[in-house]
Amino acid sequence: MSSLAWIDFDESERQRAQRIMALFQERETRDELGLGGIRDSIADHLFPGTSTIQTRLRYMLFIPWIFRMLEGSSAGSDQLATNARALENRLANALKAGGESNGIIGRDAGADLQRLPSSVYWAGLGAWGIRLFPGSTDNLFSSMRHLQHGRPRIRESEDAASEAQSLQIWTPSLPPMPKDLLETAHFNLTLDEAQFIIDRLVAHQPNSLLAFLARSGSGEADCDNIWEHPQLVDFPHETRILVGHAAMFSSVIHGASLLYNLLLSQMREKSEWIERYESRLADWRAGLDMPAIRAWSLDAFWQVIEHPAHSIRPAAKRFVSDWLALLTSDGIGDGHLTPAARLVQDRERRLKTSQSRFANRAVRDRWTGASGAEPLTFRWAQAKSHLRDIANAE
Structure with missing residues (x-):
């Protein structure tokens, strides 16, 4: 079980800054008329933790598994970031080796990838209670210098009360990592992994439509908009x-x-x-x-x-x-x-x-002829993909 010493910062402000930065990164969030706050309020009620640049659901497990490989390292924060990037690049190669073609982040960019999977899924990992550490990846790498075999180094002057303030990085119920993850990987969830995701959603986003649909097994609905869902009458x-x-x-x-x-x-x-x-x-x-x-x-x-x-x-x-x-x-x-x-x-x-x-x-x-010209769907496409991955677990 991994834990870190408490970091002193305003969590609400940090999360707000991360959301703003994420919006700048996402191609499909063009907001020419300044209505993004309305759009995202609705999307975060319905499908919290999702993002328009997410691809496949199993990245919600890939990222914790990869980052756990770094725990116990004596490397500095910059080297840890470099090592994490290398592992994420290896994951892309492992997915290609496993026969995957669609949904691989970094499939074509390789080592030049600018937006790492960890940055795409980091907020979602927190929203779903998979990530318990409250900071950014940079915060995590800085704090991991204090880890030794997954436990914080507590100075002799610190007592048990100080140690009690330590925080875990990942939920203890995280499923085990496949032994050959970085050799050959797949997007298919196991039944246990799918149930883990459902349990996280129900526990941490119980009032969301995403949790309701995941728990009810409604992952095969092939509609363009959530208001066209065949089980709409059954929604809360x-x-x-x-x-x-x-x-x-x-x-x-x-x-x-x-x-x-x-x-x-x-x-x-x-x-x-x-x-x-x-x-x-x-x-x-x-x-x-x-x-x-x-x-x-x-x-x-x-x-x-x-x-x-x-x-x-x-x-x-x-x-x-x-x-x-x-x-x-x-x-x-x-x-x-x-x-x-x-x-x-x-x-x-x-x-x-x-x-x-x-x-x-x-x-x-310089305008190329289209800016936010499609109807708003509030991230239903990404939620639908994740629900399909849960429904197809085996």
């Missing part, structure tokens, strides 16, 4: 309410993202892009359930999605409210001079200031 009552709000928000706000892309396409005078976004906006309008949208309560929405890890700014709430008001009154037009167009442009200008694509031609000319 509060979760069904949240999913309903998520579906409504995704439907309503998708038009703002499409209009943003259309306006830029018009400014770039790209006829192919213009035609594409005009068509997509028309399809969006045709698919709206206007009676349901008019009955939608934003006050109830803000209350339901409130999450301690995310702060939704008043300006973001005003934008959503103003967009909804336009949608339910005058409708949303295509031109630059419509109220909806002005609302979208003003919002982006305030957020990006001198880097606004509407205000800065050089920045606009």
Whole structure:
């Protein structure tokens, strides 16, 4: 059993900083209209610990197994980080040797990999109670210098009370590591490993939809959106309410993202892009359930999605409210001079200031034709993949 001496830092601030840095790393989190806090509040209620750059679920075990290989080392923090990188690169090679092709982080980059699997899964490991150490990987490497055979070196002047403040790195119930992990590896979970993941979710995220679906064995649902799930009626009552709000928000706000892309396409005078976004906006309008949208309560929405890890700014709430008001009154037009167009442009200008694509031609000319143009799905694709891995355990 591994343990570390207490590290003195503000855990809530550290976690907030890690989330912000993670957002900068993820390609699919483009937030041109400053609505990421809303999106992530919903996603973290439904599927906590997931990320848009996660691939396969067994990385939640690979990372603890690899890091346990470093415990007891007398190396300094920099060398430990180097050693960890080498082990993660070896894991990628072992997965290729095991016949895996899709989902390998670093499959093509090799030793040049910039985003290590540990950085992709670190927050999730903590959220699911697999990682008990509260710090970052850098914090861990700095602290591991004090480890000797998995136990902290306690100075003679320190008493039992000080030792009691030590923290474990990983949950003691972590399944055993395969002996040939770094020779040949697979993404398939064993039944015991799958049950371990379910137990962690139920214990540490009991109110999440992810825990409910993992425990109920609903991993084979092949739907694009969580609100299309065939077992939706069986979801817990509060979760069904949240999913309903998520579906409504995704439907309503998708038009703002499409209009943003259309306006830029018009400014770039790209006829192919213009035609594409005009068509997509028309399809969006045709698919709206206007009676349901008019009955939608934003006050109830803000209350339901409130999450301690995310702060939704008043300006973001005003934008959503103003967009909804336009949608339910005058409708949303295509031109630059419509109220909806002005609302979208003003919002982006305030957020990006001198880097606004509407205000800065050089920045606009570098735009490649698509920014956040897909409907929000709140990480359902990643959650669905993880649930499938649990369902296919053998």
